[in-house]
Amino acid sequence: MLRLRHFLDEHCENADISGIIDGLMVACKDIAYRLHMGSLAGVLGSAEQENVQGECQKKLDVISNDLIKACLKGMPQVKGLASEEEPDPVACNESGRYLVLFDPLDGSSNIDVNVTVGTIFSVLEAAEGADGAHEQSYLQAGQRQVAAGYVLYGPSTLLVFSTGNGVHAFTLDPRIGEFVLQRRDIQVPATTKEFAINMSNQRFWLPEMQAYVADLLKGEEGPLGKRYNMRWIASMVAEIHRILTRGGIFMYPYDSREPNKPGKLRLMYEGNPMSMLIEQAGGKASTAFENIMEIEPTAIHQRVSVVMGSAEEVDNALRYHA
Incomplete structure (x- = not known):
């Protein structure tokens, strides 16, 4: 079994990006655990507040957002972060080179009925002198992404990501608490029904x-x-x-x-x-x-x-x- 960290060491030339992806998974493992516990973890139901989009937040929306923010703030590679759930970006480490944008819990209307949800993330390189707390720093076309991916919380927890060299999928093995390689170089069939x-x-x-x-x-x-x-x-x-x-x-x-x-x-x-x-x-x-x-x-x-x-x-x- 090829573990995520070993795969990143072998296939991602940018150690900072490897560190961001690997570090993000700490928060995502915690989210997966709370989702799998469901009502036993007290994460179901409404948080009785709205996000910046004017949408009613679920309790796990707020929890997931806080977990990912705390994780990213501790990374020296991250200059700033932006969440779909918050109005403004947040500065992290001045010496960081990267900006991370994320949707902490996509599909959160599915939480209470035990249907699949996920976390989405995007990584951009910060321009010289960029301010991690300033919206303008993040306004870059998608072609400038240096990495992107999602974690799917379903019957199994899956990480799918790209650093610009193909798309690769990993499954969280709960026996060892690690993501292990499932598929590499994924290709979407050209035709469909x-x-x-x-x-x-x-x-x-x-x-x-x-x-x-x-x-x-x-x-x-x-x-x-x-x-x-x-x-x-x-x-x-x-x-x-x-x-x-x-x-x-x-x-x-x-x-x-x-x-x-x-x-x-x-x-x-x-x-x-x-x-x-x-x-x-x-x-x-x-x-x-x-x-x-x-x-x-x-x-x-x-x-x-x-x-x-x-x-x-x-x-x-x-x-x-x-």
Whole structure:
């Protein structure tokens, strides 16, 4: 069994990035333990407060955020951190070279019903003289990420990450408390018959997305010529993990409910890191109109629409939006 630390030593040339990923897993192991304990650990239910996004936080949202913050603050490599749950970035170590952005608990609406959730992270290199507490320091296009990944808390706890040299998956072995290599150099199948989208929002989508999904539902008799299956877990980590495992397309498109916002998901905490993983694995990631990782962000909590997964199916979707 090849353990995470040994794999990073052998395959990641940047010792600082290796240290950040390995160190983050200390907090993620703690989150996994509390999730597996469930109500016995007192982590279920609402925290009875809202985050910066205006969303009601779960108790484990707050706990996970605090655990990851404490972990990152202790790392000499980290100049600053930014959480999806907080309005402003936090400075860490002045001598650090890297900025870490994270969604501490993606899909937290699933916690109380014991369905898969996850942690997402993205690592950027800080510019010379950057302030880890200043939003502007983090406003870098996704193409400048030096690492990205997620931890999936399911029947087993999995780490999936990339440092720009392929995508690799590790499973937490509870017998030894270590992540061990499961798959290396993951590739997303180019074709698929599976899509994931929240159909309850259909009436709010743009006409182009309406037409594409309508043709998916027509199956063999439709212009796409095959029968599709739909999946929806309401956790981006789970949706992307399924695509990295067996292919598919995941979509959270623009809709008219909040016309001033370009999408639902957060560019810096969800769109960019997941796009890096998908593209490193041979898939494609788009807003339906442009490459996600080419967007120059203007705000740390900026939102984005998402269409990502198997390359040929993403191309199908993009043709409807051309």
